[in-house]
Amino acid sequence: MHSFLPLAYFKNQFVPFEQANLSIATHALHYGTGAFGGLRGIPNPENPDQVLLFRLDRHCQRLSHSAKFLMFDLPANKIQAVITDFVKKNRPKTSFYIRPFIYTSDLGIAPRLHNIEKDFFVYGLELGDYLSPDGVNCRFSSWYRQEDRSLPLRGKISGAYITSSLAKTEAVESGFDEAILLNTQGKVSEASGMNVFIVRNGELITPGCDQDILEGITRDSILTIAKDLDIKVTERPVDKTELYIADEVFLSGTAAKITPVKRIETYTLSEERPITDKLREKLTAITENQDPKYKDWVFAISV
Incomplete structure (x- = not known):
């Protein structure tokens, strides 16, 4: 309740x-x-x-x-x-x-x-943790992310979330925590309500805005933080198989914050997540107004 x-x-x-x-x-x-x-x-x-x-x-x-x-x-x-x-x-x-x-x-x-x-x-x-901070198990959804030519994906249009709802329930009912949707070109798009990041060889990679994603605000924040931490960042199309062999995978969003992925279908990922952990620690400090460099991201309201 x-x-x-x-x-x-x-x-x-x-x-x-x-x-x-x-x-x-x-x-x-x-x-x-x-x-x-x-x-x-x-x-x-x-x-x-x-x-x-x-x-x-x-x-x-x-x-x-x-x-x-x-x-x-x-x-x-x-x-x-x-x-x-x-x-x-x-x-x-x-x-x-x-x-x-x-x-x-x-x-x-x-x-x-x-x-x-x-x-x-x-x-x-x-609202506390939307997803387990210890990590989640994901599957690829049988439902595809919509295309911008059929829905304005740069807006959070309520009707679009029927796809997210179908994908989330499919994942949970089949024993997983979360769904990852491909776009109609067969590339990784996003999760049911989160953006997707992977780490390969020390490089942070995420689908670009041309992959039918929502332009997430937490996603944007992570990209900025990573560059400030001298982590190489690339926005590009991501293949499904890259998630199976990635060093780290995590989801990001306002509700999810930064949530690590433990398993993709039958593929178990490493429990060592140095870049995910570094980004999550930094983002937490920023949201708690503990980092002077990002003071303009935090709005303090007197109550």
């Missing part, structure tokens, strides 16, 4: 979470015409009167871009102001996750984006 934060932002006001309800006729519920974001927050380990949000500005910018695909003008600074107020009013005391959501809020039945009302809400829940 999830523990939700007490207040939600709904229809331009803050209301108790239990009162933030939608009609069963809501357009977005039927057609997947919504877009969402997700960001983590933690109480400041050094100041109990502050909450730290990781890369708030980038998350708001991406959600604003997602809104454009739904023909909705929602500026990033508006989203950021609402999320800041949301945190101040809820005063969370433990690690939590914020879910802002844009959707077609009319009660019509025609699938469309023109001449239809849109709205925006925010809620949150307490």
Whole structure:
């Protein structure tokens, strides 16, 4: 059972979470015409009167871009102001996750984006580890990642996540923790809701933005951190077989943070993960506001 934060932002006001309800006729519920974001927050380990949000500005910018695909003008600074107020009013005391959501809020039945009302809400829940920090076992999904020519993959469009849901359930029901999806060209794309990284011969490799991936904010952060640590970084197409023989494989995302992969189908990977461990340690320090070099990535909100 999830523990939700007490207040939600709904229809331009803050209301108790239990009162933030939608009609069963809501357009977005039927057609997947919504877009969402997700960001983590933690109480400041050094100041109990502050909450730290990781890369708030980038998350708001991406959600604003997602809104454009739904023909909705929602500026990033508006989203950021609402999320800041949301945190101040809820005063969370433990690690939590914020879910802002844009959707077609009319009660019509025609699938469309023109001449239809849109709205925006925010809620949150307490959240620890989404995946086991000790590592996960993965399989390749029988479902393929969508193509950008059929869906705007640079937005977190809610309807697109049917594929993620099918892949995740297929993985879990067949004895694995997580799914890795190939794109329609047969190259590694991403996991059900995470980007994929591999390490080979000391080089950090990840599918590029031309491989039908979501442009992950944690992914972007890892690329920057790795370059700053003088780790060679390459963005390129990745073959399925490379994961079987990689020195290290890990998944990244807002919820997953950096999660090592222990096994790919029947192939067991090394328990020695020096680059994964180094990146995870650095990312944790940054999110806890312990690294002055990345201070501008962390937003401290007084509560």
